[in-house]
């Protein structure tokens with residue numbers, strides 16, 4: 109693209125290049141803004157208009173509800189591929205061959221062993237600890253067991269770090285839940301695939317041989333694929349920002365887990381379920397909660413509704429909604445919360461407040477209902493999201509380091525006191 113963006117600052121004209129992405133998105137490259145204008149910056153709280161990087165991983169068009177990983181449509185991947193196959197695609201850029209996938213699956217499983225010393229750390233948490241707090245801490249603790257910095261110029265070193273992370277992370281996530289339940293901390297089985305092992309890690313009892321329910325495996329595979337990446341969201345930006353200081357992969361992912369935990373981000377899946385339960389306990393009056401969400405004096409928001417970038421339907425929510433119907437029918441679960449969710453969705457979609465603000469159900473609106481039907485406790489919902497999002501965090505971290513991106517360090521507009529003289533304590 110040859111055109112420039114023209115900006116006039118205090119009477120002076122400046123030209124900034126326009127960049128165009130492969131999907132015809134346009135960006136004004138303002139790298140030289142501050143230098144050429146003697147100190148003028150842009151101000152964009154929440155980065156609503158600011159691109160932080162160029163990326164080849166995920167394409168998202170929020171207006172049209174499009175989501176693709178490495179060019180492949182999310183719906184096709186969710187219906188036709190397995191989780192590690194899509195993880196491989198997202199991290200390494202291409203779908204694996206059969207041989208590559210078999211090797212990858214085996215190596216991920218081989219690396220799922222976690223140093224037994226880590227169990228002592230888990231043991232130190234109170235039983236009441238939230239699993240996301242445990243997962244973030246345990247991920248960070250991995251840095252103590254694998255202290256060697258990752259050599260980003262070595263594809264072999266990256267591959268090893270990838271299989272190690274993918275192998276150990278679900279073990280740590282499951283341990284966080286088992287600690288809460290007082291259950292023994294277990295490991296994977298080399299005969300099972302990634303999703304089967306995740307269920308085994310969560311639900312296996314010492315006295316029984318664990319047999320994964322294939323309906324649950326299929327549904328979870330689909331659900332986690334939908335969570336793998338979502339370009340520069342809050343947790344992914346956190347992972348990239350931490351990594352931009354050349355902090356290690358696990359230290360960065362630990363920060364991503366913390367960012368995801370918040371109820372405005374991944375923590376919304378837990379918040380949605382709790383909201384639906386509260387509505388049910390309160391007599392099921394959906395309209396009352398719609399009114400609360402619209403009331404600007406009430407902090408209540410309709411959890412699972414709205415999205416920073418989707419101003420049309422969240423494509424993941426559409427797939428998850430039909431999946432929720434299927435899973436509940438297949439498992440023979442009749443969940444009254446699903447009825448409340450459907451009533452709430454209908455009421456919101458027909459309400460002027462929600463229509464005017466383009467607020468639609470997001471990925472978290474129905475996922476909790478599926479997790480609940482699978483027997484996953486509500487505090488674990490965001491851990492499930494994190495396990496799904498891990499390949500995306502890794503892919504984005506590796507891309508950031510390989511592109512040799514500079515350390516992330518935003519500017520600010522200072523609006524505090526101007527210089528003043530110190531007043532001694534006696535005179536204050």
Ligand code: CMC
Nearest residue numbers: 371372373374376401409410411412413414415416465470
């Ligand atoms: N309920 C009621 N009003 C809402 C909601 C909601 N869920 N979401 C946005 N609004 C209103 C908001 O009050 C504002 O109204 P006004 O223009 O009158 O001030 C307008 O819609 C725009 O909202 P915003 O907060 O400026 O939008 P944002 O892009 O900063 O926030 C969001 C996006 C996802 C944080 C927000 O929609 C929200 O809090 N949703 C509920 C939490 C949730 O479901 N989060 C999961 C997001 S998807 C998964 C993920 O990212 O992890």
